[in-house]
Amino acid sequence: xxxxxxxxxxxxxGNLLGQVAANTAKAEHDTSFSNPGQQNTALxxxxxxxxxxxxxxxxTVPPVWYSFDLxxxxxxxxxxxxxxxxxxxxxxxxxxxxxxxxxxxxxRELHWHLADEWAIMLAGKARVTLLTAEGEMFIDDVSAxxxxxxxxxxxxxxxxxxxEGCEFLLVFNQGSFSEESTFLISDWxxxxxxxxxxxxxxxxxxxxxxxxxxxxxxxxxxxxxSQSLAQDRAESARVVPAAKQQYTFKASTMQPTFASDKGNVxxxxxxxxxxxxxxxxxxxTLKPGGMxxxxxxxxASEWQFWIAGEGRMTVFNAQQDARxxxxxxNDVGYVPKMAGHYIENTGTEDALFLELFPEGNFQExxxxxxxxxxxxxxxxxxTNLSAEELSVLPEKSLPIL
Ligand code: MN
Ligand code: MN
Numbered sequence: 001x002x003x004x005x006x007x008x009x010x011x012x013x014g015n016l017l018g019q020v021a022a023n024t025a026k027a028e029h030d031t032s033f034s035n036p037g038q039q040n041t042a043l044x045x046x047x048x049x050x051x052x053x054x055x056x057x058x059x060t061v062p063p064v065w066y067s068f069d070l071x072x073x074x075x076x077x078x079x080x081x082x083x084x085x086x087x088x089x090x091x092x093x094x095x096x097x098x099x100x101x102x103x104x105x106x107x108r109e110l111h112w113h114l115a116d117e118w119a120i121m122l123a124g125k126a127r128v129t130l131l132t133a134e135g136e137m138f139i140d141d142v143s144a145x146x147x148x149x150x151x152x153x154x155x156x157x158x159x160x161x162x163x164e165g166c167e168f169l170l171v172f173n174q175g176s177f178s179e180e181s182t183f184l185i186s187d188w189x190x191x192x193x194x195x196x197x198x199x200x201x202x203x204x205x206x207x208x209x210x211x212x213x214x215x216x217x218x219x220x221x222x223x224x225x226s227q228s229l230a231q232d233r234a235e236s237a238r239v240v241p242a243a244k245q246q247y248t249f250k251a252s253t254m255q256p257t258f259a260s261d262k263g264n265v266x267x268x269x270x271x272x273x274x275x276x277x278x279x280x281x282x283x284x285t286l287k288p289g290g291m292x293x294x295x296x297x298x299x300a301s302e303w304q305f306w307i308a309g310e311g312r313m314t315v316f317n318a319q320q321d322a323r324x325x326x327x328x329x330n331d332v333g334y335v336p337k338m339a340g341h342y343i344e345n346t347g348t349e350d351a352l353f354l355e356l357f358p359e360g361n362f363q364e365x366x367x368x369x370x371x372x373x374x375x376x377x378x379x380x381x382x383t384n385l386s387a388e389e390l391s392v393l394p395e396k397s398l399p400i401l
Contacts, residue, residue, distance in 0.1 A: 033052065039051075047065075047326045048326060049312050050324070050325055050326070053323075054314070054324055056322060056324075057314070057322050057324050058322055059317075059320055059322070060321060061315055061321050062090070062334075064091070064313070064315050064323055064325055064333060064334050065089075065325040065327065065331060065332070066084050066089040066332045066334075067328075067330055067331045068082055068084055068097075068099050068330045068331075069330050070088070071083060071088055076218065076219050076220075077219075078102060078103055078106030078107070078219045078221040078222075079101040079102040079106050079108075079160070080100070080101050081099070081100040081101070081179055082098070082099055083097065083098045083177075083178070083179050084096065084332045085175060085176065085177055085178060086175035086176045087176075087178075089332060089334055091334050091336060092175045092301070093175040093176075093301075094173060094175050094300075094301050094358040095172065095173060095174075095175060095279075095303035095357075095358050096115075096171070096174060096175050096177040096303075097169060097172070097303065097332060097356075098169070098172070098179045099167070099168075099169050101167045102158065102159065102160035102165050102166055102167075103160055103165040103221070104161065104163060104165040104224065105165070105221060105222045105223055105224045106160050106165060106219060106220065106221045106222060107157060107158070107159050107217075107220055107221075108218075109185065109186060109217040109218050109219070110157045110184070111155065111183055111184045111185065112154060112155040112156065112183050113152065113153075113177070113183060114174060115152055115173050115177050116149065116151055116172065116173050116278050117149070117156075117170050117171075118147065118148075118149050118171045118173075118276065118279040119148045119149075119168050119169065119170045119171070120147050120168060120251070120281075120283075121143060121144050121145065121146050121147075122168055122169060123166060124143075124160065124163060124165050124166030124167060125142065125143050125160075125162075125163070126141070126142050126159060126160055126161055126165075127139070127140070127141050127142075127158075127161055127229065127232070128140055128141075128159075128247075128248070129157045130155070130156040130247050131155050131156075131240075132245075133151075133153070133154065134243075135240055135241075136243040136244065137236040137239075137240050137241075137242060137243060138245075138246075138247045139229065139232050139233050140229070140248045141161065142248055143252065145251055146251055147249040147251050148248045148249070149249070149273065149275050149276040149279065150247065151275065155185075159222065159225065171279065171281075171303065171356045173358045184216045186212045186216045186217045189211050189212070190211075190212065190213055197211070245274065246273075247275055249273040249276075251266060251268055251283060254266055254272075257282075258398075258399045258400065259400075260400050262286065262290030262291070263284065263286040263287045263345075263400045264285050265282050265284045265292075265400060266282065266283040267280070267282050268282075268283070269361055270360035270361060271361075276360060278358065278360055279357065279358060279359075280300075280356075280359060280360055280361065281354055281355060281356045281357065282354065282362065284343075284353050284354070284355060284399075284400075285350055286309070286311065286344075286345040286350065286351040286353075287345065288345055288347060288348050288349065288350070289345060290344075290345050290351075290400055291343065291345070291400070292341075292342055292344075292399065292401075293342060293367070293368060293399055293400065294340060295340070295341070295342070295365055295366050295367060295397075295399075296335075296338055296340045296341065296364075297335075297337070297338070297357060297362075297363055297364055297365075299337075299357075299359050299361065300337060300357035300363070301334070301336055301337045301357070301358065302333075302334070302335040302355050302356070303332065303333075303356045303357075304331075304333030304335075304353050304354060304356070305331075305332055305333075305354045305356070306327045306329050306330065306331045306333070306353045307353060307354065308329050308351065308352040309349045309350050309351030309352055309353075310326065310327065310345070310346055310347035310349075310351060311326070311344055311345050311346050311347070311351045311353070312326045313327065313335075313343045313344075314341065314342065315336070315339050315340070315341050316340035317339045318339075327343075327353070333353075340367070366396075366397035366399075368397070368398070369394070369395065369396060369397045371390065372390065372394065372395050373395075376390060
């Protein structure tokens, strides 16, 4: 216990210390826990379950944690952006994320890219535009908690609206995605001979000379929209038809897919949001003491983004390997395809996080339901439990316990 007390002085009081103490007490090599040398106490404080793993952890599991607060932030007039991709979190080969801020009136420049873009508005409001492959225009305003899906190749724009502008998270179904490698309109025009632009557009040489020639715009300040959403739509509709499909989804007002007194989860997949054919997501709230059940996803890896609160997750990756990490707001979690996992709220506030999957259909298998549904003799032979004990397990898949 002396070791735990010494660590207490390092870590300060609080719930995480209790976690370390609990892990230490359970550790098989209790007396070997002493650490007289150097340590990065700030990192130890935020990730006690990595520094002193539960004794059930074992082996080498590919990285399951990164944080946007470790990623380079590109700041320029009008906002900023940073990304967590396969370069930062090498195990995530199928999904990457970008967190971006646009001040009031500022634009993310007109662009397109190789991957589908799934997004959730985290704060504020934006007006978005998208030209479909059918030559239709989609325009909408997106508020906090709402989503959009822009298919690969479809050109789009985002503009922060009145007040605080906006901040949002983008998720791409390509681990190697880079926010630096999108196709920008100013970049293309700058790299096309002016006479070709004149021939293509019908513009005079004097008009072509006005086009931007400096560094790509990427993020830049602008004036707030001078007309309402309805007026913008009407103006566009005089040129091309309005999009038949809806590329935004009002997740902020949807009823939870599952709710209990320990939290709720909103699952948005292609059944609810038809244009999202390659990415699905869950928006999870865990109350203090709540737990995302032990489960796995048979069809997809999971990329998590933490918005609020704190929690811990253990990823079981076969071969006797398991890894536990702690999570907080702005952290990214990763679960390899098929790997078993749970998530516990270890804090005193609600934990809010996103689960993203590079598949349009959401699928989850519950350990509880599996054991409960098996013929009892089979379940008993594998667990040493009696039929009576097994009947304690929930019959249904309960995402939150
Ligand atoms: Mn984009
Ligand atoms: Mn999961």
